[in-house]
Amino acid sequence: MTQMTDVSMSDEVATALAQGRAVVALESTIISHGMPWPRNADVAMQVEQAVRDQGAVPATIAVIEGQLCAGLTPDQVERLAKDTGVVKAASRDLGACIVKGLTAGTTVSATMRIAALAGIGVFATGGIGGVHRGDGMDVSADLTELACTDVLVVCAGVKSILDIPRTIEALETLRVPVAVYGADEFPAFYTAQSGVTAGERFDDARDIAAVWAANRAVGLGTGMLVANPIPAEHALDAREIGATIDAALAAADAQGVSGKDVTPFLLGRLNAVTEGKALGANIELVLNNARLAGRIAVAAVG
Amino acid sequence: MTQMTDVSMSDEVATALAQGRAVVALESTIISHGMPWPRNADVAMQVEQAVRDQGAVPATIAVIEGQLCAGLTPDQVERLAKDTGVVKAASRDLGACIVKGLTAGTTVSATMRIAALAGIGVFATGGIGGVHRGDGMDVSADLTELACTDVLVVCAGVKSILDIPRTIEALETLRVPVAVYGADEFPAFYTAQSGVTAGERFDDARDIAAVWAANRAVGLGTGMLVANPIPAEHALDAREIGATIDAALAAADAQGVSGKDVTPFLLGRLNAVTEGKALGANIELVLNNARLAGRIAVAAVG
Amino acid sequence: MTQMTDVSMSDEVATALAQGRAVVALESTIISHGMPWPRNADVAMQVEQAVRDQGAVPATIAVIEGQLCAGLTPDQVERLAKDTGVVKAASRDLGACIVKGLTAGTTVSATMRIAALAGIGVFATGGIGGVHRGDGMDVSADLTELACTDVLVVCAGVKSILDIPRTIEALETLRVPVAVYGADEFPAFYTAQSGVTAGERFDDARDIAAVWAANRAVGLGTGMLVANPIPAEHALDAREIGATIDAALAAADAQGVSGKDVTPFLLGRLNAVTEGKALGANIELVLNNARLAGRIAVAAVG
Ligand SMILES: [Mn+2]
Numbered sequence: 001m002t003q004m005t006d007v008s009m010s011d012e013v014a015t016a017l018a019q020g021r022a023v024v025a026l027e028s029t030i031i032s033h034g035m036p037w038p039r040n041a042d043v044a045m046q047v048e049q050a051v052r053d054q055g056a057v058p059a060t061i062a063v064i065e066g067q068l069c070a071g072l073t074p075d076q077v078e079r080l081a082k083d084t085g086v087v088k089a090a091s092r093d094l095g096a097c098i099v100k101g102l103t104a105g106t107t108v109s110a111t112m113r114i115a116a117l118a119g120i121g122v123f124a125t126g127g128i129g130g131v132h133r134g135d136g137m138d139v140s141a142d143l144t145e146l147a148c149t150d151v152l153v154v155c156a157g158v159k160s161i162l163d164i165p166r167t168i169e170a171l172e173t174l175r176v177p178v179a180v181y182g183a184d185e186f187p188a189f190y191t192a193q194s195g196v197t198a199g200e201r202f203d204d205a206r207d208i209a210a211v212w213a214a215n216r217a218v219g220l221g222t223g224m225l226v227a228n229p230i231p232a233e234h235a236l237d238a239r240e241i242g243a244t245i246d247a248a249l250a251a252a253d254a255q256g257v258s259g260k261d262v263t264p265f266l267l268g269r270l271n272a273v274t275e276g277k278a279l280g281a282n283i284e285l286v287l288n289n290a291r292l293a294g295r296i297a298v299a300a301v302g
Numbered sequence: 303m304t305q306m307t308d309v310s311m312s313d314e315v316a317t318a319l320a321q322g323r324a325v326v327a328l329e330s331t332i333i334s335h336g337m338p339w340p341r342n343a344d345v346a347m348q349v350e351q352a353v354r355d356q357g358a359v360p361a362t363i364a365v366i367e368g369q370l371c372a373g374l375t376p377d378q379v380e381r382l383a384k385d386t387g388v389v390k391a392a393s394r395d396l397g398a399c400i401v402k403g404l405t406a407g408t409t410v411s412a413t414m415r416i417a418a419l420a421g422i423g424v425f426a427t428g429g430i431g432g433v434h435r436g437d438g439m440d441v442s443a444d445l446t447e448l449a450c451t452d453v454l455v456v457c458a459g460v461k462s463i464l465d466i467p468r469t470i471e472a473l474e475t476l477r478v479p480v481a482v483y484g485a486d487e488f489p490a491f492y493t494a495q496s497g498v499t500a501g502e503r504f505d506d507a508r509d510i511a512a513v514w515a516a517n518r519a520v521g522l523g524t525g526m527l528v529a530n531p532i533p534a535e536h537a538l539d540a541r542e543i544g545a546t547i548d549a550a551l552a553a554a555d556a557q558g559v560s561g562k563d564v565t566p567f568l569l570g571r572l573n574a575v576t577e578g579k580a581l582g583a584n585i586e587l588v589l590n591n592a593r594l595a596g597r598i599a600v601a602a603v604g
Numbered sequence: 605m606t607q608m609t610d611v612s613m614s615d616e617v618a619t620a621l622a623q624g625r626a627v628v629a630l631e632s633t634i635i636s637h638g639m640p641w642p643r644n645a646d647v648a649m650q651v652e653q654a655v656r657d658q659g660a661v662p663a664t665i666a667v668i669e670g671q672l673c674a675g676l677t678p679d680q681v682e683r684l685a686k687d688t689g690v691v692k693a694a695s696r697d698l699g700a701c702i703v704k705g706l707t708a709g710t711t712v713s714a715t716m717r718i719a720a721l722a723g724i725g726v727f728a729t730g731g732i733g734g735v736h737r738g739d740g741m742d743v744s745a746d747l748t749e750l751a752c753t754d755v756l757v758v759c760a761g762v763k764s765i766l767d768i769p770r771t772i773e774a775l776e777t778l779r780v781p782v783a784v785y786g787a788d789e790f791p792a793f794y795t796a797q798s799g800v801t802a803g804e805r806f807d808d809a810r811d812i813a814a815v816w817a818a819n820r821a822v823g824l825g826t827g828m829l830v831a832n833p834i835p836a837e838h839a840l841d842a843r844e845i846g847a848t849i850d851a852a853l854a855a856a857d858a859q860g861v862s863g864k865d866v867t868p869f870l871l872g873r874l875n876a877v878t879e880g881k882a883l884g885a886n887i888e889l890v891l892n893n894a895r896l897a898g899r900i901a902v903a904a905v906g
């Protein structure tokens with residue numbers, strides 16, 4: 001039997017888990033690759049506070065010098081936020097990060113994997129990966145991790161630059177349960193409306209926690225996705241942001257930007273065109289997800 | 303460790319499983335969504351009798367007021383057959399059904415999941431889901447459940463409105479063993495001929511039971527598909543039914559029927575055009591599958 | 605609990621495993637279906653010797669009269685090499701082979717499955733299956749086996765007739781870690797250059813063994829792919845072999861060759877056009893992979 005890797009936990013996280021109290025995992029590519037310094041470090045602290053405000057303990061997850069970590073010190077957050085040598089790790093990259101002693105921000109798949117190792121069942125992020133627009137065979141490993149790792153992920157939808165209907169179809173094929181919080185329509189990251197109905201609607205975090213427990217008990221073996229629409233007061237104009245994304249995708253294509261460079265390129269572009277409104281909305285939806293994840297985690301242990 | 307959900311079993315099913323006797327799982331969307339009342343209730347009883355005639359115990363599977371059930375009372379069958387509030391549940395929907403206390407007919411994926419929880423290894427249905435025609439990225443969760451849940455499924459092929467060659471390809475990719483009973487060609491639901499050769503041919507139910515045991519023992523971790531051609535005397539004319547399906551698909555498209563509404567729309571249409579012959583063939587192939595599943599289940603415990 | 609199938613091992617393999625010494629699994633379709641007699645038997649012996657030269661024990665894997673075997677006698681190798689009744693088995697075919705008492709060369713998926721049953725963690729082959737050119741929905745079960753069976757596979761890339769970028773994309777989606785040995789570029793079987801950068805570069809077999817152990821310890825549940833470029837002195841001219849493959853694929857299409865017949869047809873054609881240089885390169889890259897696998901296996905137990 002393979003011995004599983006130890007996850008290095010902060011005292012706060014270790015104590016909460018030992019006592020059976022609510023813990024919420026948080027990802028770190030938003031710190032290392034998602035926002036400019038020093039905004040990224042500030043936001044990381046605000047997101048942790050949003051979890052605490054609901055009575056749960058935040059466990060920001062990352063790889064620090066080859067060590068899987070759940071619960072970071074302010075110094076570690078600053079390092080992720082500032083250091084240009086920080087890489088981006090998906091779940092399949094973790095072994096190489098450990099051996100090479102790398103420091104990495106963890107994507108949704110890697111954060112789910114480390115959360116599962118640490119015994120943390122609820123995780124908040126901004127948006128998950130999915131099926132790429134135009135190329136339906138380019139599919140994020142986030143979906144595969146959701147299909148095989150039993151962690152509940154709260155998001156505001158799939159990343160805005162992806163194909164929403166195809167991603168929803170893939171989640172159905174992969175048997176990943178989808179819940180939508182307080183709405184009938186699946187949200188579209190910067191806006192609440194995607195035009196697609198998908199998943200079961202729930203208006204109470206306690207019901208979501210109960211469904212999560214029931215899904216585990218029927219032996220699905222999957223995670224669960226909770227889609228939490230961005231609050232109306234922070235949502236962007238659907239038509240405007242849609243056109244901006246289309247233009248940014250065309251620009252990426254024209255400039256030959258590909259692979260891992262596409263997402264940062266597009267985010268930079270969206271931000272420039274919207275004069276920072278895209279970044280502001282992104283921060284608000286992450287905070288909103290952290291609050292809902294906190295409530296679900298509290299209900300799950302209650 | 304998560305405690306698995308209890309499946310509520312009829313005394314007959316519970317006793318048979320406790321004594322190591324042959325049990326065959328049966329699905330219930332055929333009752334709740336597949337046929338009109340009162341034919342659906344009659345057929346459900348005939349299918350159970352077909353299993354009994356082979357010396358096995360039938361376990362019709364459904365969700366009744368949020369309780370997973372294997373082995374239904376006549377009252378429960380009638381409720382599934384008549385009540386318009388009955389939903390359709392795939393495996394990923396079971397958690398929500400439990401929490402909401404819903405009554406649901408179970409699709410192939412959900413029936414496999416509940417059968418696995420109850421310890422039932424053989425299951426008979428009409429046709430399984432697969433890859434949709436025209437949109438190869440729209441793939442039924444039935445295939446994913448077959449890829450990860452060790453239940454043997456006896457069917458007459460894939461649902462007639464799907465893409466047979468692509469579904470066979472997907473089963474190969476997913477490592478799901480396919481056996482064809484008494485024929486070289488993979489069957490096409492309403493007819494025995496699909497024009498596609500796929501899977502190993504077996505002419506004896508005992509050999510299929512032996513292969514099923516061998517597949518489990520090599521640790522595949524998948525289910526197994528047994529394709530059982532509709533008997534010649536009940537088969538429809540291949541060219542006629544093919545043209546009818548094509549026309550029905552075009553009509554669905556023209557009328558904007560989509561998602562979960564497509565299958566009932568098409569079945570209704572096929573039935574109307576064939577003046578009930580499609581429904582008659584459907585019933586005969588289900589009975590034929592129940593008989594073969596009964597023989598396989600008896601061989602498996604023998 | 606299902607009892608797993610016993611794998612019949614040679615004394616050498618059984619002793620090495622019992623003593624915790626390095627063992628390398630080898631596949632056998634290269635013997636049964638990959639090369640003409642008597643070259644195939646000679647090469648099988650050379651490949652075993654290449655593993656031994658690194659201090660590891662070779663375990664050639666096949667099914668002999670329905671028995672899963674790891675470590676073959678010279679007679680068994682000769683039988684695989686000469687007998688025209690030998691079939692080709694993927695992992696999902698193993699149950700039928702056992703029940704029917706067949707003798708089979710094992711593909712990458714079946715070899716991985718049997719290696720896992722036998723407790724062998726490192727495996728050398730020529731090229732793995734992947735996504736077919738032209739039809740992105742025709743995907744080899746090798747990729748699914750890599751996604752769910754924890755065996756490390758050393759290859760010289762994907763089979764030359766497949767779509768390399770799409771296969772690399774699928775490995776990323778499926779969360780299969782990819783290491784490239786001694787190069788930045790993912791190799792293209794007959795040549796070292798594919799034009800695609802993918803996976804982590806490692807220059808030391810011990811680092812690959814360490815990453816492999818780390819991947820297992822994070823609970824990925826997948827295998828791992830090590831791409832080992834063909835040595836420059838044995839590589840074919842990239843442009844020439846590319847054009848030859850394109851012509852051979854067109855010929856297969858024109859002559860209506862399909863399914864399992866495509867690979868042997870193409871290999872025969874490549875060989876004829878290159879006057880045996882394709883076969884020579886194939887042999888050299890398999891030997892090269894056996895040596896690297898031997899070093900990784902030694903490092904893994906060291
Ligand atoms: Mn991708």
Ligand SMILES: [Mn+2]
Binds near residue numbers: 169172440441442
């Ligand atoms: Mn679908």
Ligand SMILES: [Mn+2]
Binds near residue numbers: 471474742743744
């Ligand atoms: Mn194929």
